[in-house]
Structure formats: C-alpha cells, structure tokens
Amino acid sequence: MDKDNVMKINGKTCEFEPGETILQVATRNNIHIPTLCYLKGAHPTGACRMCVVEVKGAPGPIAACSSPAAKNMEVLTDTPRIIDARKMVVELLLISGNHNCAVRGKYPQDWTDFQQEVETYDRADDICVAYGTCKLQALAYKYMVSERRLDRIPTRYPLEYDDPLVGRDFSRCILCGRCVQACVDVQVNNALSHGYRGNIAKIVVRGDMTLPDSDCVYCGECIQACPVGSLFEKRNRFSSRMWDITQVRTTCYYCGIGCQINLFIKENEIVKVEGVEEAKPNSGRLCFKGRFGFDFIHSGKRLTKPLIKKKGKLSEASWDEALTLIAAKINEIKDKYGPEALGCMVSTKNTNEDLFQAKKFFNNVLSSEQVFHFEPAGYIGIEYEDIKNASTIVIAGADLNRDNPVAASYVKQAVLKGARLIVVDPDQNELSKFAHVRLKSLSGLEKEIRDGTILIHDPDFDVSSVNGKDNLKIYSITRENNTNGAYLMGITPKSDIDLKAYKFIYSMGQNIKDVKSVDFLVVQDVFPGKLQEKADVVLPAAVWVEYDGTYISSDYRVNRVRKAVDPPVEAKPTWLIFKELAGKMGQDWESAREKEIWEQEIIKNISHLEGINYNILAENGVKIKEIEKISFEKTVSTPKGFERPNLHKILAEQCRDLQDIVQKRFKEGK
C-alpha cells in the first residue's frame, strides 16, 4: 500500500487517488456526506456548504465536495459542530424562499398565517412540485430542522410560466447553481447563468429574459439537476405526485447513442423521462428528443386495429382475418414468382428480437433472403466520455448538435478542456460555433491530424479518403437507434436491388415511392401514413415502451428496453406479429416471449452476443464481444423507388404537441 495515499474518515483508513476530493473518497467507502450543490461530472463550486466536514488541524469546517484528499488527513463527517452547521444551512435555505412544504412549520397554529404569508409573497400558492423528491426537504427531515427562529425572506422574482415546457419558480430556488453547471459545464449550451449579486442573485438566461427568448435548446438537463422544486416540467406539474409513480429503466429510441433513461409511469402513461445518472453512455444527460419526445405514444391518433383493403377502402378487421389474408397472399405470390419476390423492408428502430423474428420468418418460413434496410452502420470505438480526452476532434458532416446532441455535449466539453475542434462541411452545423478550424472538405485535413485525433462523420459522409491513417480514429453514430442491431441480426443494406422484382412487400413503416408493380403490400406502422393508402393490409404496431427487448447502440453496447405501458387496444409488437404469421403458415415457433427469443435463439446463434443474457443486462448495457471482427457497410446507396425515413419529419410528427419547439430547434425539412 502506498502510504502517501492514505487518509482516515471517521476512523476508517481509506486509500485515495491524487486529485480525488474528500467527498469522492468517502462515497467510495460508503460514508455518506450530504450534498446539495455538488453535480457529478462538473467542477465543484462549493456554494451550498452542506457537505462541510471537520478536518483535524483545519481552523474551520471544510467543504468535502471541493477539498482534495491529502496524505494522513483525518476527517470526521458527523461531529456535533458539523451537524449544527448543516442544520443552519438547511434553516437558511428554508427561510430563503417559499419552502411551504410544512417542514419548517413547527406550531400547528402557524399554518394559516404561514399560508397567508405564502400567498401574499409568492403568487404561487400551491404545494411544491418537488414534494417528496426534494433534496432540501429530505435534508430538513433528516436533520430535523423545523425551527422558525428567523423570518422568511419575501420572494423577489415572480414565477415564470410562459414557456411551453418548463416552469421556473424562483421562490423555491436555493441558488445551488446546479442548473447553470448542467447547462454550461455538462451540456455546454450556455443558456443559463448567474445574474445579479448578493441576496438578489438569480439564475438568468441571457440578459434576464424568459426561456423562449433564450439560447435554450430544451435538453432539460437543468430540470433534472434542480434538487428542489424550482425548475419543473409544466405538463406533469399538477398531474403526478411521486408516490403515484413507478419508474422503468429503458433505452432511448431516437438515435444511435442509446442513452439510458428512466421512464416515470403513472397509470399506464409516461409522465416524465430522466437520464440515468450512473449509466453509460449518457451519465444522466439527455437531449430534447429523449426527454420530451414521448407524447406521441399516448396519442389518440395511433393505429389500434388491423385494416384490410376492401373495395379500394381500408376497413377494420380482426388480427386473425388480416394474418390469414397475408398468409394466403404470400403462398399465392411465392408459387407464382418464387420466394425472392417476397421482400421485407425493416425499420432499424425495432428491437433485435423484432428484427430476428422478421429475418427468421423470411429466411426459414418463406426461404427468401430479401430482408433489408438502407442504413449505414456506425462505430464508436471509445466511451463517449473519453471524447473529452481527445487532442483533436474532427467532425465531418455530422450535425451532432441536431442529430445526436448528447454526443455533441461531449465534444463541446472536450473543447472546453482544450481539444481542437475541426468542422468539415461547416455550413449549418451548429458545432462550428465552437470550431477552431473550418474546412470545406477533407482535403485540407491531413496537416491538422496529430496523436489522439478522432473523427466523427455523418453515416452518409464519405471518409474513405482519410481512411487508414495511423493516428486517426474514425467513428460514426447510426441515424437510428438499432441499426447496428440489424447488422448483427444479419439484416444488411441492399444497394443493388430492383423494386420491380418484388411482388409482395412487408414494410415496417418505411416509405416506398412507387408501389404500382407490387401485387400485395403490407404496412406495419404506429400512425396512419401516406403509404398505407396504397397498402392491402395495415397492421398496428406497438412501440418500444410497450414491450421488452434489446438494442445495440453505435458503441456496440447491448442495452435493454423494457415494457413500461400497455400498447393501445390491439397494437402488437413486431416480434409477435411474425410469430403469429408463422403460425398461420403452419410453423409453430417455440419462443413465446422476448426473453426466450433472445436467450434461446439469438445469443446462442450469434457468437458476438454469447452469454449476454437478460440477467446480465439487468442494469447496465454490455459491450458485445470481438467488435473488431464485425464488418459493416460504411456507405450505402438507396436504390431507386425506395426511401429512407426522414427522421426530422418523423420527429416533428411524433412530437406534434411540441411542434413549435421542434420546428424552432430542428429547422424541419432542412
């Protein structure tokens, strides 16, 4: 044991790494020190003074969150003097605003006065949104702070409620600064800052305006960071209390990063989404889509029943009817044109289980190899947080700020840490605001490359000209959440097919421009859409929060998705549709649940996934084995007649209620 790196906390000998803070060492050793302003992953500010501890030899209490551990340091975390100081912190914070959750009302007769007081001062006479989850309330409870020795400070700033998504209640802000850190240090969106000084200090957006007029991109990081009820999402404000809620851990479905999220579920409805703090790849952060883009799931416009075209018109039918019809048509067309006339255009948003079933159905039941998509694969060979250590980052065509904001946040953090940023094809790329060098094309790149350079390109951006350089690592992030999963399930792009060769097509919501030559078209989708007008059968699909499964993200991590709510009426998960269809075709597939498909079939057949069962995936995702041996398509061209989904358009449709904001943020159509 290196004696230089040893200290004592509450008498326990603890080792530490140089540079670690007292708080980090204590936490690792299961010694709890309360904090309020400390935000993991940001530079500690030492603002709230909640984490004070006693250090032998120091004249006064020391903030553990921001003080480095030192050789032979002796720390006591809970002496009477320290408890007393913490009580005072809580007491001061409670009187500093409208903390009317009754923790400070000791005398029952005070309640009415107190309520009146609240009303006159605050214009916000409701009980706090954070009741029950508030860190200040929890600390008041823990330290039994209920005294009323001091008068409450009248609230200076009114509630701000004119933003469509976020409410800001300054009467409850404890000025811990976590929101500013989340915005400036973590997401690097630089919308929030500290304004004014002393006891009139306030968290402001540029020039003390309101959120809609600011640089805010609605990543919502600040809301998640706020320990009290000062920042909140408006739409769940009066609808859900913490005891109504169950949380379900899952994976975001919007892009190839695979952010880990917790869904807050109340009565079969998602009311809120939070990033999972302790999990890779996102360590708690999320983007606008991931945090707010779930309203469509509960939309009344969803497809809920199978539709069959009768006399040129789509009308409701039973599943049995629909599947029987499809099976019959398949047999008919197969007999007439052979199996290769049967095609399936998958969506790489689906789970591995879904895709595996589709592939199995076409390969094994129909003897057709025609299962395809047109998505290039992606490859992120490092942890996202290690982007921060790159010496130079080259962004080639990838509009990360728009398409993969969480990855963009790591890139921007790297720039703050001193990395050089080079943006190739910088027009319209918001990251070029942070760039040191802007290049029109890759041709001038050579001289900028140094050790530790990484290049992140758009999946559609051709980087073959710089491929193979020793000191350059080339990465890309898939457009869709499970494209890499599709590859691993054996579904790869087909660039050289002819639309006219297909007489039967099963489309998973994928658009096809001209289907005149197709005899029978099945469209499975979530919402009504244009292609469905030409379909012979429309099948209502369940979405990713409605059943179990797995995704494989761009960094080749297998992540679980979990059922959180029931699908509407008769919508079914894709994997189940294919199982039932196989049944109609006379094949009885054994696996009856997602877990069985994964564990009995997928991981047994695909060596890269060997052993990665649901149990192992119970919490965090797991990287797949022997990534280097996987070959994937870097550039894909979409054959005539087929079309790749316009993600921004889909997003705008899915987030209908948030459309204004979506349009502002994603400049739809561009």
Next chain:
Amino acid sequence: MKEVRVGLGTCGISAGGEAVYRELKRELKKKKLGIELKETGCMGMCYEEVLVEVLDSEGSHLYAKVTPDRVGKIVDEHIIGNKPVQEWIVRNKTAVDEDVFFDRQKRIVLRNCGIINPASIDEYIAHDGYRAIQKVLSDYSPEDVIDMFIKSGLRGRGGGGFPSGLKWKFARQAKGDKKYIICNADEGDPGAFMDRSVLEGDPHSVLEGMMIAAYTIGADEAYIYVRAEYPLAIKRLITAIKQCEEKGYLGKNIFASDKNLKIKIKEGAGAFVCGEETALIASIEGKRGVPRIRPPFPAQKGLWENPTNINNVETFANVPWIVLNGPEAFAAMGTEKSKGTKVFALAGKIARSGLVEVPMGMSINEIVFQVGGGIKENRQFKAVQMGGPSGGCIPADMGQLQIDYDEITQTGAIMGSGGLIVLDETTCMVDLAKFFLNFTQNESCGKCTFCRIGTKRMLEILERITAGEGKETDIELLEDLAHKIKNSSLCGLGQTAPNPVLTTIKYFREEYEAHIKEKRCPAHNCAALLTYHVDPGKCTGCTLCAKKCPVDAISGKLKEPHTINMEVCIKCGHCFDACRFDAVEKI
C-alpha cells in the same frame, strides 16, 4: 533656489487643489519668478488640505488649508519677500504645531509621496528609483531574493498578512512556463485610500516592486487590477508604464537583461468581492467576479490556470526599499512577527484624519493621541474600528495594544488593509455593526448559502434592534449565525463579515442589551430610540427651534420655555442642532 509643491492626490484635488495650483502658476508666471512649481501626491495631512510646501534655504515650510486667495500673500511675502507667512504654516523649523503627526511616522511606503512629481520618472530615479531592480537583476538569483524577503519579515498588506517571501517561493516553485504577477489595487474597504494615495503619489515604486517580484517568480506578464473609480491613479499608472517602456524598463530585455516583462492595467468594476484574489482573477479573465474555492491557490493555478503571485499595492511599494536598505533594516522595525511599517487611513472622530505610516509595534493610543492628535471636540475615546467591514472594534481600554497582526487578530478585529476609524461616545456600537454588515451584505456575491442568506438575516436582526424592536433572544441568535457564517462561508468576505458584530457584542454587550431590554440607545444615536426634550431651565424662549422644526411639533411663547410634542416629533434632530443654549436634549 526655491521650489513650490502642491499636493494633488485625490484628497488635494477634492479640497480645491487644482485651483490653488492654477493660481500659483499664474502668480509665479506673472511675477516672472522662474521658480519650479511641482505637483505631488498626497502628503498625508488630508485634514489640512490643500497643502502647499515651499522649500527655501531654510528648508521646508508646509502651508495648510491654502485657498486661491491666499496664494497672492504667500507669493508676495514668502517667495518674493523671504518672510514665511507663519500663521498659515503648520510645519517648518519654527512651527512645531503638527510635528508629532510626522515625527511619530516612519515613511517607507510613502517615502516619495508628496515629495516627487509622480508623473516624472526622472524624479523617481533621482530618489533612488529603479536602483533596486537593477541591483536584483545583476547581483541576486531569484532564490536570493526569496531569502531576503523571508528574512525581512514582510507580510502581505492586503489584509491577510501572509509572508510575502514565502508566497513568492511557492510561485517560484510552481511548475509552469507561463507565470503572472498581479497587483491588487481594488481597495474596496469603504473609507480606505492607502493604495490610491500610493498609486497617485508614487506609481513607479509599485511598478518597481512588481518587476522585482516578476524576476523572482519567473513571470513575464503582470496585471494591475485597479478600481475604475480611481481615474487619477489609472492615469498616473498609464504614464508610468509608458515611461518605463520608453526607457526599456518594461517590455523586452528589461534593463538590458534577458528578462521580459509586460505590465497591463485592468480596471475593476467596483465590486468589493473582486478584491478577493480568486474573484479578481476571474474578473481579469473576463468572467463573473465570483470567488472560487481554494485550493488550488493562485500560486499553483491562478490566472488562466497558470501560477500567479498576487500582492497588494502597499506590499509592492515596500519591496524596493527592502532591497536597497537590506532586510535587516526592515526587520529592525516592529514586533517579533510584524515587521516594517503600516499605512493607515485615519478617519472618524479624530482631530487629524489622513494618511499615516507608522512603524509596527506602535500602540493604538499613540496613533490616536499623538499621531492623530486625539479625539475631536474633546470627546471621550471609545474604540477604534480596524480592518473595515472585515475587521472589528477594539475598545479604548485596550489602547495599549500594539500594531501587530497577531495581537490584533486576538481581539477579534483584523489588521486589514489599513482602515482605522476612531469612535467616540456618540457612536452607537450596534449602529456601527449595522453599517458594516449592511456593506458586506450588499457586497456578497451571493454564491454561498451562509453569506448570501445569513448576513441578510443578521442585518435584519440588527435593524430591528436599532429600531427598538429587538427580542431577548436576538443577541444569542446573532452570535449563532455569526459563528457559523464565519466558520463555513466560502471566501474571506463571508468569513469576516460577522467580525464587526461579534466584536461589538464582545466588548459592548451592554449597549445591545440597552437597546433590546430598555429600548434605549446609550450613544443617543438610534433615532427610533430617542426622544427630544427641552430643558426649561436652559430654554430662553428664543423660538429658533420652533422655526426649524419641519413638522411644527414645538410650541411656546417668545421668551418662555418651549415644549416638544412627542406625538408629532419625527426625530429629525433639527431642534437639537439649532439650539444655541444646549436646552434641547436627546434622551
């Protein structure tokens, strides 16, 4: 050959010094006297401004309270007629009137202030200027300089009193190719003007001190952070830096050595907390001027994350003197742990207010009664408040106390940067504490809980005590808040903000109790606790008070004793001031 000097520091200018200067110039020119007229910095006797010094064969004659219309007589009688106008002179060979003011002082920092023309580098050079840096460059290694300053015992004059030699050593040892020197000229204490006077009166001595420090730690870039409210100091600094650059004292290869040094001026926006070193650094970096946690200390990670040494103006001004006179000469002055001298801005109820520089170890009584000439209007000496809003009060019965960092800290006050306010029996100690707390509370950056919310709450308690609404538990509550704010605040502002309250409670608890329990202000200062009353025995019925009363609360017939209707009285005190027979009393 005669020479005439006019003190044109900010104090001299605000007393009308420029008009006197213009008049002198006109007179001397009109009478074709060919006598040198010089502007200098503050001479220290701010209570006697405008000061004009005439040097003749007999030596120096210091004229006080000079006005433009006195100029003619001085020129005619003294300069032409060689007969000094003795009645206006406060100091020369024959007039010993104000001698103690100077004789008890020891001028190291202020050695050139009021003597040389601060806008002239040649005069600075003629007074041994820039010899110290040249000596250092040719004869000493950086380590030698560090040894010299450790030996001298010089401690930082910005308030903290950290040994300067040691600080330089840390910055010297810190790893890094790029290092910075910063001169802290933010001087935010209300009423303090030591640093301003030095910058206005002798800017080159500060630049020279910075050059020596830069050589010692290995810095090639330096900043002077000076508050924007000091336009004259900024002007003098700009001139001085330009002169140095022209002479090759700043820039590349300074003094023909292989060292480079660039000094830049950064104007501060005026927040008190920006004087705190980490906030100051953030402010220079263009960020919000808010303190951050230390460690890392600036010596390790300062300006733009580079090792940085930051010292106060007065600290730097000491430096050339120590090099030229040797650390022993410096260490010979003062007490065991506090060496050299300290500049104070004497203010308050003292006969001679102004800028003084006294050797460490002098007692408070000596400063008050000898240098300062005692209390105004022969009132009773009650206490001194040292260290401005971060300091505390020391009662008169501790007047034997020596000027020494550690002894003063023992009392609960601090040496601070040199504010010294003298208080007499008309000062209410609760009100005094309130005044300072109001200041710090306003100046809190608002970052940390204790300081942002705690000081505000303390202020409110003091407000209610002085308003006669204090509660029995208030003193205890104040102490509880004060101790915690002091212990657990993030930066020096919060950590020292309760000092004025704690020291006044410690030494004048009975005054707090009188306010709270008896609803009485012993100093007759807190308006809410006063009643005005006419002593019928003294009242002559002159009616003056009744005429002055803005609310007609006073009634009475001519030549008959008057009475005040307390229901109507708004306690403005006009009657008290108006009465020529001392018949109006405050109770």
